[in-house]
Amino acid sequence: MKLPVYMDNHATTRMDPRVFEAMKPYFMEVFGNAASRNHSFGWEAEEAVEKSRRQIADLIGATAKEIVFTSGATESNNLALKGVAEAYGERGNHIIIQVTEHKAVLDTCRRLEREGIRVTYLPVKPDGLIDLDQLRDAITDQTILISIMYANNEIGVVQPMKEIGQIAKEKGVLFHSDAVQAVGKIPVDVAEDGIDLLSLTGHKLYGPKGVGALYVRRRHPRVQLTAQMDGGGHERGMRSGTLNVPGIVGLGAACEIAKAEMPEESKHMSFLRDKLKNKLTAELDEVFINGSMERRLPHNLNVSFAYVEGESLLMGINDVAVSSGSACTSATLEPSYVLKALGAGDDLAHSSIRFGIGRFNTEEEVDYVGNRVIDVVKKLRELSPLYEMAKEGAAH
Numbered sequence: 001m002k003l004p005v006y007m008d009n010h011a012t013t014r015m016d017p018r019v020f021e022a023m024k025p026y027f028m029e030v031f032g033n034a035a036s037r038n039h040s041f042g043w044e045a046e047e048a049v050e051k052s053r054r055q056i057a058d059l060i061g062a063t064a065k066e067i068v069f070t071s072g073a074t075e076s077n078n079l080a081l082k083g084v085a086e087a088y089g090e091r092g093n094h095i096i097i098q099v100t101e102h103k104a105v106l107d108t109c110r111r112l113e114r115e116g117i118r119v120t121y122l123p124v125k126p127d128g129l130i131d132l133d134q135l136r137d138a139i140t141d142q143t144i145l146i147s148i149m150y151a152n153n154e155i156g157v158v159q160p161m162k163e164i165g166q167i168a169k170e171k172g173v174l175f176h177s178d179a180v181q182a183v184g185k186i187p188v189d190v191a192e193d194g195i196d197l198l199s200l201t202g203h204k205l206y207g208p209k210g211v212g213a214l215y216v217r218r219r220h221p222r223v224q225l226t227a228q229m230d231g232g233g234h235e236r237g238m239r240s241g242t243l244n245v246p247g248i249v250g251l252g253a254a255c256e257i258a259k260a261e262m263p264e265e266s267k268h269m270s271f272l273r274d275k276l277k278n279k280l281t282a283e284l285d286e287v288f289i290n291g292s293m294e295r296r297l298p299h300n301l302n303v304s305f306a307y308v309e310g311e312s313l314l315m316g317i318n319d320v321a322v323s324s325g326s327a328c329t330s331a332t333l334e335p336s337y338v339l340k341a342l343g344a345g346d347d348l349a350h351s352s353i354r355f356g357i358g359r360f361n362t363e364e365e366v367d368y369v370g371n372r373v374i375d376v377v378k379k380l381r382e383l384s385p386l387y388e389m390a391k392e393g394a395a396h
C-alpha cells in the first residue's frame with residue numbers, strides 16, 4: 001500500500017488511465033478546431049466532440065443535441081441559473097433552491113438577488129432531505145425555476161428527484177439539478193427524473209479537470225437559455241468559445257466507463273463504505289453519522305466524532321487525505337453550512353470528517369484509514385477533559 005491514501009473523492013478524482021489514453025491523440029496529432037468546417041483537421045475534431053456528446057447523453061438518458069460543453073460545473077450552474085433568469089424574465093422573477101446547495105449555485109443566486117430575482121432557500125430536514133410540501137408551498141405564479149442538487153457533496157444525501165420533477169412539471173416550472181456528485185455513481189435519467197437542465201463535470205467522475213457539460217432539454221419543454229459568454233456562437237449559441245477537444249474526449253470516455261461499470265462499482269463502493277462505517281461505530285462511542293444512510297451515495301460517509309476537533313484529527317492522520325467539516329476562511333474556522341443546516345451544533349460540525357471512497361481505493365486502504373482514525377480519535381479523547389467528564393457523568 002502506498003501512502004498517503006487518497007480518500008477525498010468528492011473533491012476530485014484521479015483520472016482513469018483509460019480516459020487519459022483516449023485523450024492523448026487530441027493534444028498533438030488531432031489538434032484541429034472543432035468549428036473549422038473547411039478541412040479534415042476540423043472534421044476529425046468535430047467527430048470526436050460529437051462522439052463525446054453521445055457518450056454523455058447515454059449516461060443520463062438525454063440526446064446528444066441536448067449537451068452543451070462548458071469549463072466545468074461551476075460554469076454549468078452559472079449558465080443554467082443566469083441563463084434561465086434572463087430568458088424567462090418576462091414570465092417571472094422567482095427561483096427556488098435549498099440551503100445545502102454547492103457554492104456555485106448559492107453564490108450565483110446571491111448575485112441574481114442583487115439583480116432583482118427573488119430566491120427561496122428551502123431548509124432541509126435533519127436527514128438532509130428537503131420537505132416536498134414546503135417545496136410545493138414555495139411555488140408561486142412568479143416561479144420560473146427550481147434548482148435542487150441531485151446528491152450533496154459533503155453528506156452524499158440523494159434528494160427525491162422524481163418527486164421534485166413531478167411537482168415542477170405539474171406547476172409548469174423548469175427544474176435544474178447540480179448532479180455533479182451523482183452522475184456516473186448512481187443511475188441518473190433526465191426523462192425519468194423530469195429534469196430540464198443538469199450540470200456535470202469531468203473531474204468528479206475520473207475524467208479531466210476544467211471540462212463539464214450542461215444538459216438543456218430540447219423537447220417538452222424546449223428550454224430557452226440566454227448565453228452568458230458572447231463570441232462565436234458555439235454550442236448552438238448557448239456557450240461561445242473554442243471547444244476543449246482533449247478534455248471533451250476525456251469527459252465522454254469517463255461517462256462511457258462509468259455507465260458500463262456502475263452496477264459493479266457501486267456495489268463495491270457501498271461494501272467498502274459500510275465496512276469503514278461499521279468499524280468506526282464498533283470501536284468508538286459518541287460517533288454520529290451525518291445525513292440519511294438510506295438515501296445516500298454508495299461511496300460517501302460523513303461522521304462526527306464528538307469531543308474531537310476535526311482539524312486536530314486531520315493533523316493526526318496526516319498520511320490520509322480526507323476533508324473535515326470546517327472550511328478554512330482567512331482567519332476563522334467556519335463550521336460547514338451543510339452540517340449546520342441539518343441542525344448539528346457548531347461542536348459536532350467542527351468534529352466531522354468526510355470520507356469519499358473512489359474507484360482506486362482498495363480494501364486494504366479502507367482498513368488502514370479506519371484503524372488510523374480510531375487510533376487518533378482515542379488519543380485525542382484521552383486528552384479531552386470534556387470527554388472525561390462526559391464519561392464520568394455517564395458512569396454515575
Ligand SMILES: *Cc1c(COP(=O)(O)O)cnc(C)c1O
Binds near residue numbers: 011075151180204211
Ligand atoms: C465540484 C462541484 C461543483 C463544481 O464543479 P467544477 O467543475 O469544479 O467547477 C459543483 N457542484 C458540486 C456539487 C460539486 O461537487
